[in-house]
Amino acid sequence: xxxxxxxxxxxxxxxxxxxxxxxxxxxxxxxxxxxxxxxxxxxxxxxxxxxxxxxxxxxxxxxxxxxxxxxxxxxxxxxxxxxxxxxxxxxxxxxxxxxxxxxxxxxxxxxxxxxxxxxxxxxxxxxxxxxxxxxxxxxxxxxxxxxxxxxxxxxxxxxxxxxxxxxxxxxxxxxxxxxxxxxxxxxxxxxxxxxxxxxxxxxxxxxxxxxxxxxxxxxxxxxxxxxxxxxxxxxxxxxxxxxxxxxxxxxxxxxxxxxxxxxxxxxxxxxxxxxxxxxxxxxxxxxxxxxxxxxxxxxxxxxxxxxxxxxxxxxxxx
Numbered sequence: 001x002x003x004x005x006x007x008x009x010x011x012x013x014x015x016x017x018x019x020x021x022x023x024x025x026x027x028x029x030x031x032x033x034x035x036x037x038x039x040x041x042x043x044x045x046x047x048x049x050x051x052x053x054x055x056x057x058x059x060x061x062x063x064x065x066x067x068x069x070x071x072x073x074x075x076x077x078x079x080x081x082x083x084x085x086x087x088x089x090x091x092x093x094x095x096x097x098x099x100x101x102x103x104x105x106x107x108x109x110x111x112x113x114x115x116x117x118x119x120x121x122x123x124x125x126x127x128x129x130x131x132x133x134x135x136x137x138x139x140x141x142x143x144x145x146x147x148x149x150x151x152x153x154x155x156x157x158x159x160x161x162x163x164x165x166x167x168x169x170x171x172x173x174x175x176x177x178x179x180x181x182x183x184x185x186x187x188x189x190x191x192x193x194x195x196x197x198x199x200x201x202x203x204x205x206x207x208x209x210x211x212x213x214x215x216x217x218x219x220x221x222x223x224x225x226x227x228x229x230x231x232x233x234x235x236x237x238x239x240x241x242x243x244x245x246x247x248x249x250x251x252x253x254x255x256x257x258x259x260x261x262x263x264x265x266x267x268x269x270x271x272x273x274x275x276x277x278x279x280x281x282x283x284x285x286x287x288x289x290x291x292x293x294x295x296x297x298x299x300x301x302x303x304x305x306x307x308x309x310x311x312x313x314x315x316x317x318x
Contacts, residue, residue: 020034021033021059025098027072027094027095028072029072031099032059032060032062032071033069040109041105041106042105043062043069043113044070044092044099044110044132045058045069046112046121048116049116051084052073053073053077054073056071059071065305068102072095074087084117086158086160087160089162092112092125092128096110096129096131109133109313110132110133111136111218111308112126112136114138116138116140116263120140120145122135123135123137123211123216126213126220130217132217133311134220135219136304136308139223139228139231139263139266140240141231142240143206143209143211143236144167145159145199146158146199147169156169156171167209170200170209173198175195175198179195190282191229193229196232197232213249214247216249219307220249220253220254221304222241222256223237223255224236224255224258225263226258226259226260227260229263229286234257237257241255254307258296258300259296260293261288261295263288264293265296266296266297266300268293270290273294274293275287275290275293
């Protein structure tokens with residue numbers, strides 16, 4: 001969710017084989033592929049509200065496990081929206097199309113991974129594009145949230161658009177504004193959780209903003225952090241699972257909540273436990289403890305790759 005935090009992934013995942021990384025043609029980001037030939041499964045990687053090509057640091061690790069991995073930037077770089085608002089889901093569609101045309105990609109084995117706001121976009125994308133056959137949503141939301149503005153706004157906007165139309169979203173409300181204002185006034189770390197929790201209390205708004213998860217053409221793995229101090233990822237994963245079960249989703253969907261872990265646990269190390277982070281001159285609470293975050297990361301990565309292998313039958317074909 002915050003700039004440069006994914007750098008810690010380099011010490012979480014040990015490369016199994018070298019990767020070749022290049023710049024894509026039709027979208028902004030980075031594609032990393034295994035150095036050995038053969039058609040392989042592919043995965044789209046989406047970072048969070050840090051923006052830019054943040055998952056370029058993670059793509060080589062997926063390539064090392066045998067995937068053609070595409071880090072997709074969707075705002076915060078030249079040629080892209082400046083802020084995380086009204087982001088076209090077609091940004092992901094362009095990445096999917098380019099991956100499918102590659103000679104080293106099996107177009108029937110494409111997955112998507114997203115963290116935080118990227119997890120939200122991953123679930124929206126998988127609900128939109130049938131060529132996605134597996135979803136890993138890390139501390140995500142299964143419904144649209146208001147965009148992340150830079151300062152006060154006169155009118156709330158959606159984070160996402162489809163075919164140029166804003167996706168329904170849950171607005172933040174006064175509790176979020178009060179939380180941000182209090183943090184600045186009192187010079188205390190920003191605690192976003194109360195603002196998100198208050199907004200989620202509007203069940204009608206949540207229902208109206210739900211993505212059509214029943215359209216996902218493969219299984220979903222939803223990862224949540226019990227001590228998430230950004231938003232209530234356990235509740236949001238529960239909502240996603242309940243929705244899929246109610247819709248009789250015909251795939252092996254799964255959810256896992258990691259005890260005591262915080263929002264960015266997946267990229268935590270002993271040296272960087274990621275309990276809080278600095279952004280724009282202030283500290284933001286992420287949650288968890290050093291021990292819990294590191295333990296959760298060590299448990300989650302094998303689960304992610306096992307899930308992908310089962311969902312995509314990962315391997316190399318001639």
